[in-house]
Amino acid sequence: MAYQPKDAFYRKAKEQGFRSRAAYKLLELDRRFRLMRPGDRVVDLGAAPGGWLQVAAGLVGREGVVVGVDLQPIGSFKARNVILLQGDITSAETEIKIRSVLGGMADCVLSDLAPRLSGIRDADVSRSLELCRSALRLACRVLKPGGHFLVKTFVGEELKGLSSELGEHFASVERSRPGATRKGSSEIYLCAKGFRAGNLPRRGVGYEDSAGQNEGQQL
Numbered sequence: 001m002a003y004q005p006k007d008a009f010y011r012k013a014k015e016q017g018f019r020s021r022a023a024y025k026l027l028e029l030d031r032r033f034r035l036m037r038p039g040d041r042v043v044d045l046g047a048a049p050g051g052w053l054q055v056a057a058g059l060v061g062r063e064g065v066v067v068g069v070d071l072q073p074i075g076s077f078k079a080r081n082v083i084l085l086q087g088d089i090t091s092a093e094t095e096i097k098i099r100s101v102l103g104g105m106a107d108c109v110l111s112d113l114a115p116r117l118s119g120i121r122d123a124d125v126s127r128s129l130e131l132c133r134s135a136l137r138l139a140c141r142v143l144k145p146g147g148h149f150l151v152k153t154f155v156g157e158e159l160k161g162l163s164s165e166l167g168e169h170f171a172s173v174e175r176s177r178p179g180a181t182r183k184g185s186s187e188i189y190l191c192a193k194g195f196r197a198g199n200l201p202r203r204g205v206g207y208e209d210s211a212g213q214n215e216g217q218q219l
């Protein structure tokens, strides 16, 4: 996607103290799909710099908890209900850390994961899909029955396939493109509600060997 100058949502985020314009996407998606409630346990995959964490922390309140995970370090939060982990969401070590800080099964898993873009569209779409599938695998391992999963993906040939994969594990799957999405972007969010525990995703029940890599670190 071509470079775009800072837009109205970027400026609004600065004014309102959000760490990213992406916060407005989650606010809109939550209004539409009612993903989070006070007291919920939420996992936010690909959480840096933390706009979604701010929104989720507000929605779950003091009784809830939000665990934010990213390859990049995330600036610290004053809020006590936000726990930050640095690590690769595709590694088993990271899942172990998420479980250990979550304090129970998750009510909701959010994924705004995005790979570092190469500019080669097909390669970028395929890396993004891999991340979506990794997020789905992780969601299926940490969600409680009836839980929700929100995942960013891109419009393309594989969208239908990914939607049906989600449909194997959730009672409903809907698509949405929030108003705060940049013009020209082909990103879209899939909201899967009503997790049906039992069958893990067909591909990649376990993790690829990552011994010695992806050393997640609690900040």
Ligand SMILES: C[S@@+](CC[C@H](N)C(=O)[O-])C[C@H]1O[C@@H](n2cnc3c(N)ncnc32)[C@H](O)[C@@H]1O
Pocket (backbone or CB within 6 Å): 019, 020, 022, 023, 045, 046, 047, 048, 049, 050, 051, 052, 053, 069, 070, 071, 072, 087, 088, 089, 090, 112, 113, 114, 115, 116, 131
């Ligand atoms: C679009 S940003 C997320 C923005 C965030 N939702 C917010 O509101 O500030 C996508 C993030 O995904 C992270 N990411 C990509 N691959 C990852 C991986 N394998 N494990 C953890 N984080 C990853 C990137 O480091 C990047 O910070």
